[in-house]
Amino acid sequence: MERRSGFVWQVVVVVVMVAWEAVARDVSPVVAGRASPAVAGGALPVVAGGVELAVEGRKRHAYASMMYMGTPRDYEFYVATRVMMRSLAKLKVDADLVVIASVDVPIDWIHNLKNEDGVRVVTVENLKNPYEHQKNFNVRFRLTLNKLYAWSLVDYDRVVMLDSDNLFLQGTDELFQCGQFCAVFINPCIFHTGLFVLQPSLDVFKNMLHELEVVRNNPDGADQGFLVSYFPDLLDKPMFHPPVNGTKLVGTYRLPLGYQMDASYYYLKLRWSIPCGPNSVITFPSAPWLKPWYWWSWPVLPLGISWHEQRRESLGYSTELPAMLIQAVIYLGIIAVTRLARPNLSKLCYNRRSEKGFVFLHSILKVAVAWSLIATYTVPFFLIPRTAHPILGWLLYFLGVAALASIAINSFLLSPLAVLTPWLAIIGVLVVMACPWYPDGVVRALAVFGYSFCCAPLLWIQMTRMMGGLQLLLERESFFPRLGEFSQMSEFNKLY
Numbered sequence: 001m002e003r004r005s006g007f008v009w010q011v012v013v014v015v016v017m018v019a020w021e022a023v024a025r026d027v028s029p030v031v032a033g034r035a036s037p038a039v040a041g042g043a044l045p046v047v048a049g050g051v052e053l054a055v056e057g058r059k060r061h062a063y064a065s066m067m068y069m070g071t072p073r074d075y076e077f078y079v080a081t082r083v084m085m086r087s088l089a090k091l092k093v094d095a096d097l098v099v100i101a102s103v104d105v106p107i108d109w110i111h112n113l114k115n116e117d118g119v120r121v122v123t124v125e126n127l128k129n130p131y132e133h134q135k136n137f138n139v140r141f142r143l144t145l146n147k148l149y150a151w152s153l154v155d156y157d158r159v160v161m162l163d164s165d166n167l168f169l170q171g172t173d174e175l176f177q178c179g180q181f182c183a184v185f186i187n188p189c190i191f192h193t194g195l196f197v198l199q200p201s202l203d204v205f206k207n208m209l210h211e212l213e214v215v216r217n218n219p220d221g222a223d224q225g226f227l228v229s230y231f232p233d234l235l236d237k238p239m240f241h242p243p244v245n246g247t248k249l250v251g252t253y254r255l256p257l258g259y260q261m262d263a264s265y266y267y268l269k270l271r272w273s274i275p276c277g278p279n280s281v282i283t284f285p286s287a288p289w290l291k292p293w294y295w296w297s298w299p300v301l302p303l304g305i306s307w308h309e310q311r312r313e314s315l316g317y318s319t320e321l322p323a324m325l326i327q328a329v330i331y332l333g334i335i336a337v338t339r340l341a342r343p344n345l346s347k348l349c350y351n352r353r354s355e356k357g358f359v360f361l362h363s364i365l366k367v368a369v370a371w372s373l374i375a376t377y378t379v380p381f382f383l384i385p386r387t388a389h390p391i392l393g394w395l396l397y398f399l400g401v402a403a404l405a406s407i408a409i410n411s412f413l414l415s416p417l418a419v420l421t422p423w424l425a426i427i428g429v430l431v432v433m434a435c436p437w438y439p440d441g442v443v444r445a446l447a448v449f450g451y452s453f454c455c456a457p458l459l460w461i462q463m464t465r466m467m468g469g470l471q472l473l474l475e476r477e478s479f480f481p482r483l484g485e486f487s488q489m490s491e492f493n494k495l496y
Contacts, residue, residue, distance in 0.1 A: 061176040062156045063088055064098040065164055067105055068126060068143040073288060078109055079315070079387050080164040080293050083307070085117050086314035091171045096156070100149045102126050124149050130212055131221030140288070141222035145212065148223070150198055151205035157248070163194040165291055167282040167307055172259065174242040179251040181231055182240050184260035186285065191234055193224040194283045195260050239276075263292075263303050268441045270302065282306075294386050295393025299434035308389050317392070320385040324396055327383060331396075331403035338406040366467070369412050376404040377422060394430065398423065418466035425455045 065081050068074075085097045097119045101110060103126075113119040127145045131137055150161045158176040175182070175197050183196040211230065218225040231252065240253035256277020263284045266272060272279050282303065284292055290301060293311070297304030311317070380400025384393050405419045432451045438444040 058155060059094065059096045060157045061095040061173070062098045062120075062153060062159045063093060063095050063162060064100060064150055064153065064159050065162045066100040066144075066146050066149070067109075067164075068102040068146055069104045070143060071140050076291070076293055076387055077164050079311075079319075080291070082113065082117055083293070083311045083315050084162065084164055084166055084168070085113070085119050087168050087310050089118060090314060091168060093171055094173050095160075095176070096120055098122060098153065098159075100124055100146060102143065102146060122149070122153070127209075127212065129221065130215045131218050131225075134218075134221045136219075137221040141220065144223040145226065147193070148205065148208050148226075151200050151208065152202060154200045154202055156200055158197060159200055160195065160197050161193075163283070165284040166195060167284075167292065167303070167310065168280065169282065170278065170280050172278075172280045175255075175259070177242045177246065177248050178240050178255070179249045179253050181234070182253040182255050183227075183231075183234060184255040184257060185235065186257070186260055186262050186283075189235065190224075190228055191231075191254070192260050192283070192285065193227050194285060195255075195281060196227075197255070263301070266303055266441075267301070270438060270441050270444065295384060295388040295390050296381075298390040299430055304390060312389065317389055320388045321392075323385050324388060324392060327396060328399060331380075331399045334403040335406050338410045341410075365412075369408070369414070369467075372404075372408045372412070373419065376401055376408055376419070379404060398427065415462075415466055418462040421459055421462040425459060428455065 063085075065084065067078060067081055071077075081099060085099070088095075088097060097117070098121075099113055099119050100122050101113075101124070103123055105123075110121050110123075113121050124146065126143050127148065129142050129145055132139075132142060147161060150159050153159050158178070160172070160175050178197040180199040180201075181196065182198075183191040183193065186192040208226075208230065211226075216226065217229050219228070234252055234254060237252045237254055240249070240255050243249065258274050258277030258279045259281050260283045261272060261274055261279060261281065263282055263286065265274065266282075284290070284303075290297065292301065292304045292307035294304075298308065299305070380397050380403075383400065384396050388396070401423050402420070405416075405423065408414055409416050409419050429448060429451055432447055433444070435444075435447070438447065
């Protein structure tokens with residue numbers, strides 16, 4: 001995970017590599033697409049069909065994830081699932097890749113998973129969540145109970161169930177030697193369901209559905225709370241160590257922390273120092289907007305670039321690049337037009353007159369300037385495709401800010417330095433955060449704080465000067481000529 005030695009190289013060539021791969025990459029499917037089977041029939045709430053028998057060529061084990069619709073971040077999780085599945089295929093795992101998808105997942109997404117990524121897609125009905133009315137219920141966890149369908153994958157001896165925010169550093173096929181249920185304790189007392197091993201069983205699956213019907217105790221109303229309640233004694237179980245002879249264990253086990261390394265552990269030391277178990281899988285159980293696939297995740301979070309490197313090497317960015325190129329062209333056009341069409345406002349100056357009505361208009365103009373500056377720094381952020389590569393995302397953000405800033409500068413005759421001071425400050429703080437030579441995360445945080453502390457007075461001075469210059473211009477009434485008077489304004493004239 002050490003990225004320090006290659007940092008400079010990444011910043012210099014990643015733009016060219018991403019663009020080239022989007023055009024030239026001819027990604028062939030990892031495995032030939034398979035037909036989407038039904039999980040079970042009868043009383044089970046699954047799409048039509050009977051229990052599928054073993055198919056020739058199917059492996060004994062599977063890495064599985066789930067996909068459902070109904071959140072503002074459905075597409076991001078779809079992209080994350082594809083990247084994770086392709087990274088597993090690149091590791092040449094000896095297992096099938098399975099996605100448990102709800103019936104409302106778009107058909108083209110299913111097609112891409114099956115035909116481009118070699119994933120077996122199992123289509124299921126959403127399980128009704130009986131905990132929706134709990135006081136602490138979070139609506140984004142409403143459909144996470146679909147994870148229980150993993151127990152219905154009876155074609156396999158063992159299944160490793162995964163959340164899409166896992167980052168694999170190496171193969172973990174030894175997990176298939178674990179028992180009937182195995183999970184990692186990130187929290188000292190509560191195991192994490194971002195990765196766990198299970199032995200599929202229709203009896204267990206039916207029993208879980210029954211427990212949902214009787215509304216079994218569930219602290220958070222999601223899959224993790226239900227499974228923690230269903231396997232309450234896992235903390236007392238022995239630690240999993242894969243047998244050398246390759247045999248499968250029986251029972252339940254705790255998995256070493258190396259199979260679910262919380263990214264926050266890395267941010268403290270800026271390196272991994274987890275002694276228990278192989279350092280195999282990184283998980284990101286943070287706030288939704290800090291997941292590693294978002295373009296702003298790096299350099300705010302140092303590990304964000306690692307996830308995007310896996311995507312660049314597997315899936316690429318061909319989906320996001322067209323929209324980003326269009327935005328870049330529009331921004332460049334805005335800069336050119338606002339520069340060429342800048343009115344010569346010096347010809348609008350009038351003799352100073354005292355009119356009470358102008359005081360109100362002056363205040364309105366100040367508010368307009370303030371809102372234009374806010375829009376300058378926020379609108380480009382939300383227009384960038386959220387799953388773009390961080391380096392491309394930040395470059396497009398700064399280009400967008402420069403374009404919108406040119407509108408404010410040329411419309412209100414503002415000082416370019418004052419308007420673009422926050423622009424320069426943001427670049428500076430990103431450079432400070434991206435510096436690869438910090439000994440640990442504490443020093444990095446102190447460096448960011450020190451930089452921000454030094455920049456704050458400069459930002460305040462520039463904002464004060466800008467408003468002072470605007471006030472001076474307004475006092476000359478250059479923007480508000482007296483009613484009834486005529487002035488001739490050149491429509492397109494540069495002001496130097």
